[in-house]
Amino acid sequence: MTGIIGLGTVGEAFLRLAHQAGHRIVAVDTDLDVLARVGNRLKALAADSVVLTDDLAALKDATVIIEAVPDELALKTAVLRRLGEVSQAPVLTTASALSVPHLAIASGRPETVAGLRFLVPPGPGGTVEPAPTALTSPATASAVDSLIAELGLTPVEIGAGPAEDATALVMAYLNRSVAFLEAGHATRDDIDTAMRLGCGLPYGPLRLLDTLGLDTAHATLTRLRRQTGDPSFAPAPLLTRLVDSGRLGRKTGEGFHAYDDEGGTSSEAPRDSPVGRPVRTVAVLGSGVMARGIAEVTATAGHPTVLVARGRDKADAALAAIADSLTRAVRRGRTTPEQKAAALARLTPATDLQAVADRDLVIEAVAEDLDVKRPLFARLGTVAKADAILATTTSSLSVTACAQASGRAADVVGMHFFNPAPALRLVELVRTDATSDDAFTGADAFAAGLGKSTVTCPDRAGFIVNCLLFPYLGAAVGLLRRPGTDIEATDNAVQQGYGHPMGPFALLDTIGLDVALAIQRRLYDQLAQPEQKPAPLLADLVAAGALGRKNGRGFRTAGGRR
Template sequence: MTQQTPDTSGAPIGVVGLGSVGEALLLLLHAAGHAVVGVDTDPDVLARVATRAKGTPAPDGTPEPVLTDDAARLRGVRLAVEAVPEDGAVKTGVLRRVTEVCPPGTPLLTTAAGLSVARLAIACGRPADVAGLRLFTPPAPGGPAEAVPTSLTSEETTAAARGLVASAGLTEVEVGAGPAADARALVLGLLNRAVALCAEGYASHEDVDTAMRLGCGLPAGPLQTLDRIGLDTAHAALTRLWRRTGDTAFEPAPLLGRMIADGRLGRKSGGGFYGYDETGAPVRERGDAPDETGARTVRRVGVLGSGAMARGIAEVTVLAGHPTVLVARGAAKADAALASVADSLTRGVRRGRVTPAERQAALDRLDGATGLDAFAGCDLVIEAVAEDPDVKREMFAALGEACDPGTVLSTTTSSLSVAACAEASGRPADVVGLHFFNPAPVMRLVELAHAPGTDPGVLATARAFCAGLGKTVVECPDRTGFIVNSLLFPYLGAALALLDRPGADDRVVERTDAAVERGFGYPMGPFALLDTIGLDVSLAIQHRLFDHFETPDYEPSDALAELVSAGLLGRKNRRGLRTTAR
């Protein structure tokens, strides 16, 4: 007898399990004009979703979602999505219950992330009706989703899965199970480290999130992302990875467990690292205003160095209205640096970023010099020489002698000791770290690092100065890596470790990058990012971080060392992991 596909024209879509993923999917479908039935056994969850559904705009005529604890209400849906926790037995049980209610031919989609869709399909007894719906994070308008049919899935179910992705307003991506699992593990490890950093008291959750969003271009901060995923969901996923791999990077940070015990599960519970109102919108937090006591006026700025960072910072300062002198090791280097700034400003005019008049005014504020005596009259000097501790100490010893009393001295280091520079200067109260991100004219973040002896007025001066440049400042104590590099480089190191995994995919580099970019919305995957930073620079930072922390997370990569030894440096010489010479 031929199986008949149910007539489902105008029928609702069912969603079973209204946790972070299920709730987000149900509200997305409702906002797109679909009739939906949501099933969950927790009355508090049903009440929460009902409140949030009322605040979700939907096209005229869209019925209110049916929210119930009775799976029998799924009878007659045109498609059902299972979105319960990532447990094989639980998912199998739910899928079997749905098959008891929904007739053969009804497409059943599972949101399984790490479990085999084929195995779940077989276990539920209706393998032709089952496909996967891979959602990397709780779905949002335009977000990624991957329809995952198996060899057993019928054409009708495959078409229904893809149709759901399109009609929900999601973007269909193609990633694959292996790359998706690798990308998820990399991202979960990063999120876990962010929790640990916050728990140490090294930086606030707001500063951690701001630093990673602006410093790495992430679509959301790691702690914001955890709130969206659900702290309990992330904790369970980390625990599974930890037990499977034995990698302590996945051992859930104790703070996660404490927050879960307190009922702070993230957005779905109304509170996690951030607070949320009854509609799920974030509640604006009012932090203490920065202490501006003792802040000094900065008019004239000095920049020491002639490399890319020095040139970029000089461009930023002159555009902000500060007369600036750039000091290089020789006249030729100084002239080349000024010419480079002029060229960059010309490109800015072409792109509409600056006007011709602003370009000329900026150049009129910029001078070049070769001696530190040119810093006389500067209110703030920014050192941007080679990332070498001996060179920096030598420069700060000279700056301490050459600069006027009261001049704020700053270093752009991203991985060396601010305190060592401060000590070498002979005037430690005047020294701070100002870690600009490259390219300085484009990147909005500055990490403001203070040593134990930094004067609060100097800190206030640096903070106000950076704000005047249009930069966002995050503050942290002096420590190797500050916020961004201390979180970023274990993530990059974990990606490099994939190259050494037994049976590694020959295209693991491209496929991992694609999975991170398409699935999680990162601007570039870890291997492309290593090329952008520079493989030699990345290796040097790994060594400094490992020297400081001495933990496996920061251990320098053998593969990276071998690439650098072979002369593959990344984008800078067009030879790297993702970059080839023309």
């Protein structure tokens, strides 16, 4: 029999895993409202093998006990001592910010206490780190390993220090996301969708906060603010208001999202506006990686596409690169030879801007420099047909500046595709104060027809993804000022603990250290916010010629090797 004490976010997560594994379970919580809420959810699971009670003595026959009460030293110590009076079973504490050896000694039976370290409440197939102490008996250590295996969890090695660093980085990012929502820069669902698809994350930040428990996140931020003095950890006012009102996330059924008895959530209704300017034909301006990727996507989706480059050699090289990309897609089974041939047949190279004159949509994907983009939009304003939509793919520059240069600002939108465009689904769709409804809905419908997910962004530096991502990356670089920071261990903790596809240092190498520094500088110049300030150590690396993966010199690359 498995015992669980504490049915908050973590305790309920373990209860569900143990139920799915076929365990008999006795779960204890002293809050009758919590017992009633969890009991109601168990009805949806048809969980007749679970006993819920407020009596700790009910754990006397347990073979292993998971202690998941709030992370408060006095409370955990009292619970562990009381458990020692009730049962001699191994006790696995879920302490995250407290010392497991301290708790083990305070329990009065240190040989039977070990830790379970995780950064996100565990779900099916999730990760957890067994954390025995030097005092843990072999029998207790074996019980930890057996339980992890039985619950279908993946054991990992993270370490207390890297786990704390990963938590600090991620919690500041989550807090910043709440402030971003509160400021009205984007909707809840657009923030979550942007960060999930734009960064390949398992959860958007607001959904992750609900999963962690808003009270838990608030307590962690408060602790980090007290320990470091860093204002980025001061809980956002909206987060505090939600906690004060008892809306604590998934465990209470309401937080940033609302949840049903099975933990499911509904998203905002999709935008369903009439399309004022349907798009059939497309022009893409540029011949670089982004321009080629977008042209490949539009041609594959069935749109006749002209690719306009500065010279015939560049245009031909761009088409050859697209053909190579489509060939790789055929090899991987993502497309067919017939679809590849049809897409290439829809592509036309050009070197004269007059080639865009009959296009429904013109997508500018040239250098990320307003001194290049503005003159181009000034010409597009006279060359493009009257009802054409004009789009810029800028990732951090002003869409309004491009719109004003065109002389027809109502026709201009931002369409920030993510690289590689054929693979990544997200498009940040930016409207300025002057963008017309029919131009915006036309661009939105066009992106949806490409199989993309769009999020609506204000014309604000960094839009959603870069504005929230780069302070996190800068904070990671800031950790290197402290002796003993392990780059690889920090990346591993973020990956294994929070499920990110890569840690911050590997991500910086992938983006390119020079590109990341340039984005940081633009964000800081335009937003003037302290958290956007470029990381000095990053500037030093770029000055030394370290650019990341592209030249084999970076945080996680050396001599061209990962």
